[in-house]
Amino acid sequence: MNPKSFYRRIEGELIELENSSLLREVPDLDYGAAKELIFKGRKLLNLSSNDYLGLAEDERLVHASVAAVKKYGCGSAASRLVTGNFGMYDELEKELARFKEQDDSMLFTSGYAANLAIIDSFAGRHSIVFSDKLNHASILDGIRLSGARHVRYRHNDLKHLKSRMESVKDAENKILITDTIFSMDGDSALLEEIADLCDFYDTMLVIDEAHAEGVFGQGRGIAHERGLAGRVDLHMGAFSKGFGSLGGAVSGRRELVSYLRNKGRSFIFSTALPPAVVGANLAAIRLVAENSSRGERLLKISRELKGYLESCGFNCGDSESQIIPVILGDNVSALAARDRLIEEGIYAAAIRPPTVPQGTARLRLSMRADLTDDDLQKIKNAFAGLKAGRI
Ligand SMILES: Cc1ncc(COP(=O)(O)O)c(C=O)c1O
Structure with missing residues (x-):
């Protein structure tokens, strides 16, 4: 037995997680990005990826990615501010800024x-950050x-938000950050009312459009869909969801983006994305800009299924x-439903605490x-069977 006591503590915690059906394990997937994934050798309909537009496998992204690798190689070899920069990276930032109708990205x-x-x-230590309780974990970690x-x-809850803003109204540096589409619930932030409160309480407004881009507002996000883009100070987004690739992005007024280039430690002290990814991102943004109606059909079929x-x-x-979300309550039911859907040829991830509330x-x-x-139809049949207890 290992003499160091922390091993026993860690083992105990793992056993506790397992006993409460909360132990996380990487699923046994051979291939998980496509519409049909391969799970333990079986083809299943993939209802778990964030590749909402099915771009991860799109020929044009693949081609652009391969071309970028052939031209620039596999790695960026340094952070952007040192030598990890290529013309293509600047091009992507310019196109993204144009797409999001902002000064810079x-x-x-x-x-x-x-x-x-x-x-x-x-x-910083003397600032206040207002944050919706269901914001993504990366926002929480940023605040920490x-x-x-x-x-x-x-x-x-706007009443609650207002009362919290009122209680610290004299603080100097205030920021509000919110997801626009909440990742585990699929509902949206009350952005117009939030923008009003941010104006009234002199608060910087930052939005996370990770799950809205590609889908809402002709691919630009919820702020554009609702005509509020000009009232938001910083627009955060991600190439990892609707754009089918990888990477984060921030767009906004020139001085704010410039400040971020100077202060953002995860930008300054980390190697830049590889050319393959940036090539794919450029192709993805061009594709969405040219064909902005893909999101509309997606929203239509989603409403029907809901x-x-x-x-x-x-x-x-x-x-x-x-x-x-199909909210089932306890962890055991969620895992059992996931397993039953797998039997019907459908893969839908079971999400448990702490990712969602107890x-x-x-x-x-x-x-x-x-x-x-x-x-x-296959999805509907599977859920009807699940409800009837037939599967
Ligand atoms: C709302 C939200 N913001 C940010 C992120 C992080 O994005 P990425 O996966 O590109 O790191 C996610 C990822 O799930 C998310 O759901």
Whole structure:
């Protein structure tokens, strides 16, 4: 037995996680990005990826990625500020800024790194950061890193937010950050009212459009869809979801982006994305800009499926997007439902605490624009069977 006592503590914690059905394990997938993934040798309909537009396998992205590798090699070999920069990276930032109708944009190696940099750069120990209770973990981690005072408000509860803003109204540096589409619930932030409050309380407004880009607002996100882009100070987004690739991005006024280039530690002290990824990102953004209606069909089929699931008696929360939660409550039920759907040829991830609040374990359905009518029927049949206890 290992003499160091921390091994026993760690083992104990792992056993506790397993006993509460909370132990996380990497699933046994041979290939998980396509519409049909391969799980333990079986082909299953993939309702778990964030590749909402089915771009991860698109020929044009693949071609652009391969061309970039052939031209520039595999690695960027340094951070952007040293030598890890290529003409293509600047081109992508310019195109993204144009697409988002902002002065400037900058790339990060991930959406996670972008959120860390934004909050750590613009907030410090004497700042206040208002954050929706259901914001993504990277936002929470950014606030922790910055040392700012974290003022959480109840999910989409404007009365609560207002009272919290009022209680610290004299603080000097205030930032509000919110997901626009919430990743585990698929509902949206009340952005117009939030923008009003941020104006009134002299607060910087930052939005995370990771799950809205590619889908809403002709691919630009919720702020554009609702005509609010000009009222948002910083627009964070990610190439890892609707754009089918990888990387985070921030767009906004020139001086804010310039400040971020100077202060963002996850940008300054980390190697730049590899050329293959940047090539794919450029192709993805051009594709979405040229064909901005892909998101519309996705939202239409998502609304239809949500209606069907509710008619069967499932609780799909307040989803308004391509992310449809099927909230089942306890962890064991969520895992059992996932396993039963696998038997029916469908892969839908079971999401459990701490990713979602206690007692709200769920299947999280990520709809894709390339689902056919037959696929949709298969999903409906599987859920009808699940409800009836037949599967
Ligand atoms: C709302 C939100 N923001 C940020 C991220 C992080 O993005 P990435 O996966 O590119 O690191 C995610 C990822 O799931 C997310 O859901």
